[in-house]
Every structure is written in C-alpha cells, then in structure tokens.
Amino acid sequence: xxxxxxxxxxxxxxxxxxxxxxxxxxxxxxxxxxxxxxxxxxxxxxxxxxxxxxxxxxxxxxxxxxxx
Amino acid sequence: xxxxxxxxxxxxxxxxxxxxxxxxxxxxxxxxxxxxxxxxxxxxxxxxxxxxxxxxxxxxxxxxxxxxxxxxxxxxxxxxxxxxxxxxxxxxxxxxxxxxxxxxxxxxxxxxxxxxxxxxxxxxxxxxxxxxxxxxxxxxxxxxxxxxxxxxxxxxxxxxxxxxxxxxxxxxxxxxxxxxxxxxxxxxxxxxxxxxxxxxxxxxxxxxxxxxxxxxxxxxxxxxxxxxxxxxxxxxxxxxxxxxxxxxxxxxxxxxxxxxxxxxxxx
Numbered sequence: 001x002x003x004x005x006x007x008x009x010x011x012x013x014x015x016x017x018x019x020x021x022x023x024x025x026x027x028x029x030x031x032x033x034x035x036x037x038x039x040x041x042x043x044x045x046x047x048x049x050x051x052x053x054x055x056x057x058x059x060x061x062x063x064x065x066x067x068x
Numbered sequence: 069x070x071x072x073x074x075x076x077x078x079x080x081x082x083x084x085x086x087x088x089x090x091x092x093x094x095x096x097x098x099x100x101x102x103x104x105x106x107x108x109x110x111x112x113x114x115x116x117x118x119x120x121x122x123x124x125x126x127x128x129x130x131x132x133x134x135x136x137x138x139x140x141x142x143x144x145x146x147x148x149x150x151x152x153x154x155x156x157x158x159x160x161x162x163x164x165x166x167x168x169x170x171x172x173x174x175x176x177x178x179x180x181x182x183x184x185x186x187x188x189x190x191x192x193x194x195x196x197x198x199x200x201x202x203x204x205x206x207x208x209x210x211x212x213x214x215x216x217x218x219x220x221x222x223x224x225x226x227x228x229x230x231x232x233x234x235x236x237x238x239x240x241x242x243x244x245x246x247x248x249x250x251x252x253x254x255x256x257x258x259x260x261x262x263x264x265x266x267x268x269x270x271x272x273x274x275x276x277x278x279x280x281x282x283x284x285x286x287x288x289x290x291x292x293x294x295x296x297x298x299x300x301x302x303x304x305x306x307x308x309x310x311x312x313x314x315x316x317x318x319x320x321x322x323x324x325x326x327x328x329x330x331x332x333x334x335x
Contacts, residue, residue, distance in 0.1 A: 067112025
C-alpha cells in the first residue's frame with residue numbers, strides 16, 4: 001500500500017500504523033516534539049498505535065524548526 | 069521577582085521574547101538565547117527531516133526558554149487553527165503565537181482570518197498571543213475575544229524599520245486590557261528601548277539578533293535595551309520643551325566683573 005509521507009510516496013505494509021511509520025523515520029516512539037496529521041487532521045499521540053492507513057493517504061510528520 | 073511580565077497568570081522575569089528564525093546554526097542560536105536572558109522563544113512546526121542534527125527544542129531547553137509555538141506560514145484561519153492544534157500535540161503546550169498572514173511579500177496579518185482563528189482557538193482552550201497590525205481597533209477586538217496578550221507589529225517582519233507608527237501604538241497601549249508585546253520590525257537596540265519607553269509590556273524579536281553580524285552580542289544589547297526602556301518608562305520621562313530649562317541655579321553666581329546686574333545664564 002502506498003502512503004504519501006511528508007510528500008513522498010512510501011510503500012508500507014497493509015497493517016502499518018502511524019506509530020510504525022513514525023518509528024521507521026527514526027523519530028522517538030514517545031512522540032515527544034512530534035505531531036502527525038493524517039489527510040489534514042490531527043492524530044493524537046494516544047491514537048498512533050491504533051491508526052492505520054488507506055491507499056494514498058497523506059501523512060504529515062511534523063517537528064520543531066527555527067522560526068518566528 | 070521584581071516587576072515581572074505576567075501573561076495568563078505566568079510570570080516572566082525577562083520582558084524579551086525571542087524568535088528563533090534566521091539563526092545560522094543551532095550553536096549560534098543557543099549563544100544568542102543565553103545572552104538575551106529570554107525565558108520564552110518561538111518555534112515553528114515543519115516536516116521532520118531525516119538525519120537532522122540536534123533539535124531546536126533541546127537548544128531552548130538548555131537555554132531555559134519555554135516553547136512558544138507559532139503558526140508562521142499560515143494564510144487562513146483554518147490552516148492556523150490546525151497548525152496550533154498540531155503544535156499543542158507536539159509540544160504539549162496550549163500557548164500559541166498566532167500568525168495569519170495575508171500576503172507573502174509584506175507578511176502583514178490578515179485581520180479577518182486572524183480574528184476568526186483567535187476566536188476558535190480561545191474557545192478551544194488555547195492561550196492565544198496574536199501577531200497583529202498596529203491597529204487599535206483590531207487590538208481591542210482581539211483582547212475582547214479572550215487573547216492573553218496582543219502583539220502589534222512595529223513594521224513588517226524582518227524589515228528592521230523599527231516602530232513606524234508610535235501614535236497607533238500609544239492608542240493601543242492606553243486602552244489595553246491585556247499585555248502588549250511589540251512584535252516585528254525591531255532593527256536595533258534603540259528600537260527595543262523605544263517600544264518599552266512607549267509603555268509596551270514586552271518585545272518579541274528574531275531577525276535583529278539572529279541576522280546581526282554578532283548575534284550573541286546583539287542579544288545582549290537587546291536584553292539591556294529592554295531593561296533600560298522598561299526602567300525609563302517606570303521612572304517617567306521629562307516633558308519635551310522647545311527652550312532650555314537651566315539645571316544649574318543662577319542664585320549665588322559670582323560677580324567677577326563687579327557689575328551685579330550683568331550675570332548671563334549658564335548651562
């Protein structure tokens with residue numbers, strides 16, 4: 001299945017979860033400093049492990065950057 | 069704490085809030101934050117980049133700065149609200165510097181979208197610090213909507229043009245019911261001092277420090293300027309006069325020519 005992760009089409013297993021994809025990016029599994037939007041909607045950290053994907057879903061994985 | 073800045077019940081000894089945009093490296097940023105004495109600094113929310121070295125959050129932590137997430141880059145209320153909610157998830161804070169930009173050349177706020185976003189976020193329990201135009205009516209409306217502070221610009225973001233409309237700022241300050249933080253346009257230390265002398269409760273700046281030739285040195289200058297400006301505002305400046313007013317009394321002036329009448333005024 002293809003999920004678009006931060007703009008890049010990425011192959012993931014059909015039973016992949018948000019938590020798995022975040023961990024696969026080398027980010028802390030605790031989720032500290034990270035936020036995730038699936039198709040534009042916030043996925044709370046508590047729901048990462050139970051949230052799966054549909055074909056061509058858009059996942060944005062966001063963290064702190066210099067600004068403002 | 070002597071004369072703290074209080075926003076939404078939180079006290080800050082420093083009245084300088086730092087932005088983190090524009091620094092050449094995280095090391096330069098950390099030095100600047102330390103020299104600034106700031107206790108709060110803004111961060112943006114962007115896509116994570118694999119293999120990024122170090123984190124701006126660690127820098128803020130080491131410098132003793134609380135995280136103030138911003139919604140930089142948002143052009144609509146909808147985007148700004150979603151970004152604020154993501155930032156709340158990421159940084160576990162309901163404080164947000166709300167920016168809703170109307171134009172990517174001027175980076176001036178979109179008043180209509182800003183109001184809408186502020187209202188939604190206040191209702192959603194956020195502590196909202198909106199970056200706004202130097203518009204007394206809009207500033208009053210944002211305070212009435214429940215924003216914890218208002219942050220009028222001195223001039224466009226990154227322009228370094230200082231405070232272009234001190235009269236509007238005075239009107240905002242005279243009628244303020246929440247802290248007023250001058251945000252954007254500061255170019256050098258005297259601009260920050262002027263903001264404080266006008267009566268602002270604090271100053272938020274980034275580029276003036278991060279893009280200075282010596283960011284850490286300018287950060288120190290800003291810290292002192294904000295402190296000096298605050299003290300001057302509390303002390304109360306003397307009125308402006310067209311003519312001189314001698315500070316030295318004429319009484320007891322020596323009569324060196326033996327002509328009592330002819331004493332000329334001195335400085």
